[in-house]
Amino acid sequence: MTAVESRTVVLDPEEARRVRQQRLEKVGSWALPLAIMVLAVWFWDRICVWNDIPKYILPRPGVVVQTLQDDAPLLFSSLLVTLKITFLSLALAILGGVGLAVLFAQSKWVEMSFFPFAVILQVTPIVAIFPLINIYVDNQTAKLLLCAWIVAFFPILSNTTLGLNSVDRNLRDLFRLNGATRWQELWHLRLPAAMPYFLGGLKIAGGLSLIGAVVAEFVAGTSGQASGLASRIIEAGYRLNAPRLFAALILISLTGIVIFLALSLLSHLILRRWHESALKQEA
């Protein structure tokens, strides 16, 4: 009857409940994990207090934050070293992974011949290969890079290979019909078609290159001046410096999360106009 009533849509109880439900889920999706996190940290703190645990066994969260602040110069310079290895190895993984995938895509024979080697490299634990690398490679940075690369390149290689090979048959016929060269087909058809697959592999490789960088440093051991977070962790372990152990651990986790989020965003931005995976996120 009133103007307000004529403008708003009148919802039946079922629809109204659905709207309420959606609103609740939207808030809950970030509020719930946050609440659990806060609760867990509080509980951690209480356990320390209730049991009177010394800080070299389990430090209180407040102490860890304090250490993060106090040791910031040391920890962040180490983080920088780890980040350098991570990003360099990720860049090399992209180059190597995509390069090999393109090579494989040129001929079934090449793929059949060399793909097993990539698998062997992937399934052998890097820790087991490292002593060999240690013998053959002198340069410390090169050692770490090689390790992190071996861990990170496979998802990019296997995903991109799959993508390059899953081109619509009719589209390939269309290119043939128009006299496309092998290079044109690769550039205008196969590479764009492989993009969603590549980005999926990249998301995995981003996390793996960080893991690779940390693990490599663990097995390579501390080397004084230019040591990354892994060396700090080992060092802190020897000295029973649990607060710094926790602080370094938190830094590594945060770095991993940031890398994953950044790559997800990149993927979303590239695919949002055309690929189903990106469309669903929007809806």
Added chain:
Amino acid sequence: MLQKVADKNDSGQRGAAPLLSFKGVGKVFSNGVTALDNVDLSVHEGDFVSLLGPSGCGKSTALRLIARLSTPTSGHLEWRKAQGDDSVGFVFQEPTLLPWASVFDNVWLPLRLRGVSRLKATPAVMEMLARVHLENFADAVPRELSGGMKMRVSIARAMVTKPRVLLMDEPFAALDEITRFKLNNDLLELWQQERFTAVFVTHSVFESVFLSNRIVVMAAKPGRVYRNMTVDAPYPRDEAFRTSTAYAELCRRASDELSAAMDVKVEARS
């Protein structure tokens, strides 16, 4: 003005030599399936020929042979003149567009593969888009278009190189009937403007009668030509033709031929 349907086993009785003929063409796949068996078929310049038949009659295989996407096992295809690369356009069953590329880029593609720059291709691409009534959608990506619009893009792409022959493989099979009728009209209009030769594969009697001046009814297992049928109705054909008794009569005849083609026993084979 009831039109008469002429049943002939070959329509090669026109003066000029056919643009393209199948001479005893057979195609056997490696799995032993005989897709085509001893097919004789001719297409004249400016024809709108429909290949009509049940699934498995080799009509798509025939189209792929014309496009040189496949080679015959026996017999050969004879072209009146030497064919350049630009001579054949192909419209697939699905729109088959590049999902990441804009409508403009999709239509530009065949020219781009021939080394024509975006700037140089623009007039031709925009003209084709106008022909299929999509000039306002040049920047859209395929997923933003309806099924009918995607098919229009696909037709524009096939036509942008001004091919002498346009091959279409059940292009409208997945569309709803209203869209299909609209696209049939637009296709005929395009055909009359551009004067290309069309070979159209379909399993719809109504569509083949509405579009073509000649219908090749095919039979399956093995795929072969059952009957050549001339559709004796004048162009332009419009919505009035679609509701005329002449059209209904032609459809009935074509339908009878198709039923007969589907009933013939394989006994004719030796």
